[in-house]
Amino acid sequence: MTQWLEVCDLTEIPRLGARVVNHGALAIAVFRNADDEVFALEDRCPHKGGPLSQGIVHGRKVTCPLHGWNIELISGCAVAPDVGCAREFPIKIEAGRVWLDPVAAVSAAA
């Protein structure tokens, strides 16, 4: 059962950028790409825990600011040959508003 929570207006997320959304102790990075698609990943790179929200967004990928790993925004998984995944969360846009389910994390590895 998905628990949708309203986050913000789409325009509050910079195009080719991200915002950090806090849910309790959990930090989620919410990305917006050039085509106005949105993605939500736990704000922790699978490599050394870098804040993915601070990376540069390109295509459907983000480059971690700490050591330059590229992470697929759709799956949260590192681009080969690097291995590892960040947790991914359900996210959607409705009437220009962004909605997120911070509980139902999708384990991409499963």
Next chain:
Amino acid sequence: MIHASSQYQHAVVIGGGLLGLEAANGLMKRGMQVSVVHIGPWLMERQLDEPAARLLQKSLEEKGMKFLLQKQTAELVQGESGRVCAIKFKDGDSAPADLVVMAVGIRPNTELAESSGLHCNRGVVVNDTMQTFDPRIYSVGECAAHRGIAYGLVAPLFEQAKVVANHLAQHGISRYQGSVTSTKLKVTGIDLFSAGDFMGGEGTESILYSDPIGGVYKKLVIRDNKLVGGVMYGDTVDGAWYFSLLRDGKNVNELRDHLMFGQDHCGNLGHSGINKAASMTDDMEVCGCNGVCKGDIVKAIREKGLFTLEDVRKHTKASGSCGSCTGLVEQILAVTVGGDYSATPKTKSMCGCTEHTHEDVRAAIRQNKLLTIPQVQQFMEWDTPNGCASCRTALNYYLISTWPGEAEDDPQSRFINERAHANIQKDGTYSVIPRMWGGNTTPSELRRIADVVDKYSIPAVHVTGGQRIDLLGIKKEDLPKVWADLDMPSGHAYGKALRTVKTCVGSEWCRFGTQNSTQMGIDLEKAFFKMWAPHKVKLAVSGCPRNCAEVAIKDVGIIGVDSGWEIYVAGNGGIKTEVAQFLIKVKTEAEVMEYSGAFLQLYREEARYLDRTVHYVERVGLDYVKKKILDDHEGRKALYERLIFALSIEKDPWVERAKEGKFAQEFASLTV
């Protein structure tokens, strides 16, 4: 001699020194039977010790040369034709000779000097300023005996002449202290090298390597932990390296264990990948940043079928951080895959998103007045929809530096540090370094810093190498408030930009100071403040040649001397330590500004993104820079004006964010 060698059979060369042996070898190659007569107990005694000379003699004998050692010539015997037919020695022996070559070294002709009353002893005796016993008379070159040595080579003559010129011009600071010379014998198939004090003696220690069967002999002479001489026979690969250690007087104490085995066994000195990959063992570390050993790289290449440097980087991370081991990784790749190795193409594309080079892209931006990243990507047919972290940051810099005031800065194409205007740390917090003009600060600045540290519970305070104070562990949302409370200019420690201008206290305080280096530094820093560049830029100004501000490793370094300012460029203290090169000496502060600024603008306009000044100058050459900055006066002024114009548009990013509320979203998080 060539003529005689075609008609006669027996040649005798008198003198078994360098020239004698080269002459003997030449005659032998022309078909003559050659005997070398030498007065000494072994050959080339000025360049070789006995064991090395014996090996040399042996291999020359194998080529057919004959040797008559410890023989003194008594007379040349005339034959019936009137031509020489034999040579007689003092011990009664003789040898047949149709051609006699004398190569008995230099003997100064001191007749004139002696008759004028100058002291001579195997040459005109001179002191360290090349003056004879009559101080009005100087002597240099082959006729001068300096500390008992008369040099027969041209390099010492030049050194001596420089000293004399200095002395005559009354710059009485330079002294000639003797030359270190090295020798290689130009005989095919014979590898021989000698330098310095190769005999050793009291107060020296020798390291020896001797392999008579393999024909290899090496001897290194050390005094006070410094290499003072060496002789090598059979394996001279490291001769140049030893000679540079010797000439530079480097302390070799730490290398001592490996010294004999050459440069390849002495670790990654200077971090430039000069080691030879093939001779490395699998457990030797190649990439010091990411801890990657040779074995890891070889394994990845074999198991994953890698063929390019880029592949190896992706899979092993070797050479992916600082890049200083790139050459070495390429060598390992070449050795491992052999003929299949595909070397990096000479013209390198910007990144995987395009085939175009940095130069192509810059030219297109300028010629077609492209003003945004999407325009460039569309015009140059990028392969990816919106580039990558590597090309977007470069394009953003190229646009704003080519069209200042017209192209708009794109925060989403800035690395996080330049977007947040602070340095991201491993735990996701940030560090803040406020600007302290020329390294000067005040009690009220220090109080404000202390108050900020308390108020925001900043966990660490660090004094940087650039004469500033680093506040570490600040939460991103606190950054604008921290900047507001500090009320100090942005230090740009986070940017590919002007960082610090390091200074000494100069003539204002220092008893040795010749110029007000502090004020010069402050003026430079204020003038070039907010300057974005292809990479970080560091300046320094010292008030005298003691150089306390470490000018020699800065992008632009200024040394104040009594008569003006010396400008040095393209030094580097980081991954690749490089000493800055002398550009020019100028008289006034205004000239320092113009020349330094023009050089920086040239770098800003022509360097590839992420090249430091050292890389740029290495690529284009210092002569090119000199042509642009020193010879072209109009061009220099225009460069300087373009820099000043570009800087006039930039604002202090901390003020914009702390006081004008700009980009507030960047620092605020959301909550659900």
